Amino acid sequence: MSAQSTYDAIVVGSGPNGLAAAITLQREGLQVLLLEARSTVGGGMRTAELTLPGFHHDVCSAVHPMGAASPFLRSLPLDEFGLEYVQPEVLAAHPFDDGAAAALYHSLDRTADGLGIDGGAYRRLFEPLVKQWPLIDTHILGPMLKIPEKPGALAAFGLKALQPGTRIAARFGAREARGLWAGIVAHSMLPLGALTSSAIGFVLTVAGHRSGWPIPKGGSQRIADGLAAYFRSLGGVIQTNVVVNTLNGLPEAKAVLFDVSPRQLLRICGDRLSSVYRWQLARHRYGMGVFKVDWALSEAVPFRAEAARRAGTVHLGGTLEEVARSERQVWKGQHPDSPFVLFAQQSVFDDSRAPAGQHTGWAYCHVPNGSTMDMTDAITNQVERFAPGFRDTILATHTFNTSEMESYNPNYIGGDINGGIVNIAQLFNRPALRFSPYRTSAKGIYICSASTPPGGGVHGMGGYYAAKQALNDLF
Template identity: 60%
Template sequence: MLAKRDYDAIIVGSGPNGLAAAITMQQAGLCVLLVEGKDTIGGGLRTAELTLPGFKHDICSAIHPLAVNSPFFSKLPLHQYGLEFIYPEYAAAHPLDDGTSAVLRQSLELTAKDLGKDELAYKKLIKPLKDDWQKILPDALAPLQLPQYPLALAKFGLKALPSAEWIAKRYFKTEKAKGLWAGMAAHSMQPLDKPVTSAVALMLLLAAHDKGWPIPKGGSQTIADALAAHFINLGGKIETSLMVNSLKQLPSSHAVLFDVGPQQLLQIAGHKLSSLYSWQLERYRYGMGVYKIDWALDGAVPFTAEACHKAGTVHLGGTLNDIAASEKAAWKGHVAAKPFVLLAQQSLFDDTRAPQGKHTLWGYCHMPKGNTQNMVQQIESQVERFAPGFRERILAKHIMNAKQMQDYNPNYIGGDINGGVQDIAQLFTRPVLRASPYRTSAKGLYICSASTPPGGGVHGMCGYHAAKRALKDVFNLKPAL
């Protein structure tokens, strides 16, 4: 029988993974405290008036295909706490210089048909996986383990393991299809000639063809607020404005789960960790950073391609070769003259984001880690390239370079919003190679951030799997869900 402590479990950090871990532990009947360093919860799920009054901007994450596909979040009654998702007509658009645009729709058939000569190739690549999506998803969003559906996961792996460039050359002939694919793969934040970059592209495409890429009404903060409200309703407790730098700051407990990266874990609990484990954490690799701009606009972005006006997400980068060059430059420490830019147009579909007749725009490009170079000119030139007259509609802007992203969230080392490189060496072995990636070398201490499998994204599965491990190790319990 466990000795009496102030709490059964403490969760440090209130990002989506910390909230998922807290809910999982609380559902099991434990007494759980969630601690957050800032005065508001959310981690990468925060929304604020960054530019002008009445303009609500998502500070980090904006579009949430994995939130609605998450095997854990989908089982929670979050709609009861005000969470509402809005689905743009098109998940994403990828404009080209000739005024046309590739379009990612929920319908696989219509997406493929729009690709012309590559219609059959797109179906050949995606349809077999779409048919098995519900079998693939739980294993793809889990640590390395015996899969529930080995054949389905094997079919996915055969297409996910190659580089995005190899898949593009193997399947597609047109610049439209190659560009659409490259934009998806660039979310991996790696050069497109690296293995496993196809995995991210496939996950995003399959998510779009299943439930779409939704926007949370009112901002990404509403996801965090709904998760927190459910946690509190279950009996959990949240304490904000407590930046944890030492274990001594925490009340007593049987287990502590850290929604922090390896560097922060070393700072907080390094004295409790073995020298081997600490050495492994010190060798953990972080990837590219980001340069982010939020704009307050006098009107919608004047895209030349009509499809862009119906898309929640717009990828700006042109051809596969252009995007590949941009990502490789940032990876090697150089700044691209024409960076790949990711845009989100929340206010086109959510009228709570801006005053009537006005709009918000969210965008970023990938940068060398920790880089502080001003990228406003390069990013806005890319928008202007596909939307002439864009600059005339800017009322105000808010910028965050890679260093400022880390200052805002210590988990974003060098501006890396993925919590570390998700390449073949760190895909399932993040943060270290162990039987369980969530269990540290110290009894009762666990890591549950995006630096653990399955990595970045708003899905909560890192937190859920870490909590599942802690429940078994410390309390001999199984998750309620």
């Protein structure tokens, strides 16, 4: 393990939240040990040659609106440690079968202007939230059970965010705005008609208008490497290839913070936790899984819509009704023939991702939790639908089903990359109903993964808040 026998704190797991927790503690002058089971740090922030030599694919996360919006990540000098973001001109495009497309831009006005008859409704919906976001971002991206500093601004956001995505869509009359909204809401991994499904749609849209949907140059691994380098510069210690299955054998420390799922926490620390807390963790519900495809491509994807060719992210699913039907089918345990597909084309904006003149493609669709069905053809068909000739550009393909995703990252239970369903029941009691969601029932043991507020995404806020809780409790 470590030549040093004692530390002030140990962090288990080096995903964005684990790294954030370690940095937050180390910045306060503590001596922190960060342990990672794999050979490289990163969790969901990893890049690898999955298909052919020279083609660098983001293994999990790819585009980073939450990273750009994160108060914690923005506070760090990561540019001094090799992190450089690229901002696509079109943040997200939503193409239709006739070659038209709706587009999300950094500029709210440009986005609204492109939505025709729905431009005014779009401005009325989003402009107040974009202006008020700095007043509420730390609350939205943190524990919900606390007294807000700006209750009026928070209430204005909450009254919209708690609504079903389909109800918000009813404000729009044309397919463009309705489709664009549907694609963004579908990131929630909830049916579009479910309560709270709008929450992630609002967060991602507001984040886009404030700070974009950037792509890290060189791959998502650069975010992890930048965070790790900064942590080490503060005096922190990282050990990789260390699998923690029990608390026994760890160096002595006043606090241990776990960037793991509730299921893993039960396995590692179950005998230290109260029966009530164990019962709560065991009831934590996991949501839809993902089936992911990476391609090495001979050329850029020939999307019919110009906006899609210029977008970092492309949402493939057609009309709002089609997207809603697909997500509803997955929620019911079915596999859609025409799934909603989230597609990213990082190499269009970062030529370090592929050999000269060639490109990468990154995509996933939602599937029932734990599904092992091969969705490669269904996903490829959706890309081909909006980019005729796409199949002819494919040089090689790599896939992950939900089991393989969980094997790669044990936090992705059944392929759930959000750390659990973000529905109304688990919005406030994630992963257990406690005043502090980061503090477990055992003194000195904390959880800081995507299964704590604010949930999934590369933002580090769960780790930051868990570390602040440990500091308040113990140091």
